[in-house]
Amino acid sequence: xxxRLIIGAALLLVGTASCVSKKKLAAEQVKYAELNSFxxxxxxxxxxxxxSQDAAARRRSQLxxxxxxxRQQLAAAKESNTLMVNQLQSLSVITASQAESIRKxxxxxxxxxxxxxDLNRAIQRKDSLNMALVMNxxxxxxxxxxxxxEIKVEKSAIFISISDKxxxxxGSYEVSPAAMTVLGKVAQVLNSKPDIDFLVxxxxxxxxxxxxxxxxxxDLSTKRATSVVRILQKQFSIDPKRMTAGGRxxxxxxxxxxxxxxxxxxxxxxxxxxxxxxxFFKLLETPQGNK
Numbered sequence: 454x455x456x457r458l459i460i461g462a463a464l465l466l467v468g469t470a471s472c473v474s475k476k477k478l479a480a481e482q483v484k485y486a487e488l489n490s491f492x493x494x495x496x497x498x499x500x501x502x503x504x505s506q507d508a509a510a511r512r513r514s515q516l517x518x519x520x521x522x523x524r525q526q527l528a529a530a531k532e533s534n535t536l537m538v539n540q541l542q543s544l545s546v547i548t549a550s551q552a553e554s555i556r557k558x559x560x561x562x563x564x565x566x567x568x569x570x571d572l573n574r575a576i577q578r579k580d581s582l583n584m585a586l587v588m589n590x591x592x593x594x595x596x597x598x599x600x601x602x603e604i605k606v607e608k609s610a611i612f613i614s615i616s617d618k619x620x621x622x623x624g625s626y627e628v629s630p631a632a633m634t635v636l637g638k639v640a641q642v643l644n645s646k647p648d649i650d651f652l653v654x655x656x657x658x659x660x661x662x663x664x665x666x667x668x669x670x671x672d673l674s675t676k677r678a679t680s681v682v683r684i685l686q687k688q689f690s691i692d693p694k695r696m697t698a699g700g701r702x703x704x705x706x707x708x709x710x711x712x713x714x715x716x717x718x719x720x721x722x723x724x725x726x727x728x729x730x731x732x733f734f735k736l737l738e739t740p741q742g743n744k
Contacts, residue, residue, distance in 0.1 A: 583611055586646060586726070593638040602635065610727050613639060617677070617720040624664040626676035628684050636681065639724065640689035652697045653678045653685075654723040658716035659703040675700030681722055 583606055590604050590613060603614040620632045628636070643649065655674030667673050678698040685691040708715035 583609070583726075586642070586649075587611060589642045589645070590639065593642050594635065597635055597638075610725055613724040613726075615722050615724075616717070617722065618717070620681070620722055621677060624662060624667070624673070626667075626673060626680050628680050633684070633688070636684055637689060640685050640691055643685075643691060643695075644689070647692070647695075649726055650695045650697075652699060652723075652725040652727060653681050654725060655681075655698075655700045656705060656719060656721045656723065657703050658706070658719045659710045660716065669702070671700055671702040673700075674702045677722060681724075 587604055587606060590611075594602055594604070597619075601616045601619045603612070605612050605614075615632075615635065619635060620628055622629065643651065655676070655678035657670040657674050659670070662668075662670055662673050664673075667676065675698070678700055682693070682696050682698040685696065686693045703710070703719070706715075706719040707721075708718045710716050710719060
């Protein structure tokens, strides 16, 4: 009985000791974890501090480099200023008349620059007026077959090309009644621009003419141009001072005369609206007046 009690007491003591040891172990583990976390934090803070020191060192090095560059720039500027002073001093050898000549040359250069700018504005305005005139002509002649009449702009001139089959019978310089409608529409647009002068050109193919009263293709082309001018003057009241009639004969063909289609294309009458120098300089005066 005593032996059993002793064994029981011993087992009780061992169990109690084991329980106490587990509690201490758990406490120590918690303490270790806290210390480890603190150590990790200290290492992180130390690394951050070192990184900051390295960055500060790099910034300090950069500042020193920038300061040295600034010093060099100041030295170069000082040297440049010294050179400029020396050059200005050397300019004292220029006479007053030479200085005045230089000043006038500079003024002429500025004046030429201003003139070029005004010319560019005038050219742009003239081109705009040409395009407006072309659009008015195309609008007025919208119902005419495109193969019979062509309107285009080339080298600042406007060309209205009318096929001869629309204006004349073969070998004749009498304007057909059917052509009056077309010429009337063209005249309406031209009358709306009374400051514009123009040339009426007659053109033929290279087939020799054999009609009575007509010497050759030169003669035929000139008579046809004159007939159109007379119609524009008498029937549609265009001032004759604005018009010039001329014949080109067969010598300015559009196509080769070796086919019926080519010869038909070459038989035409052109109204050429040429750029006028006096009108151009009027355009040039306008931008200056609006400044």
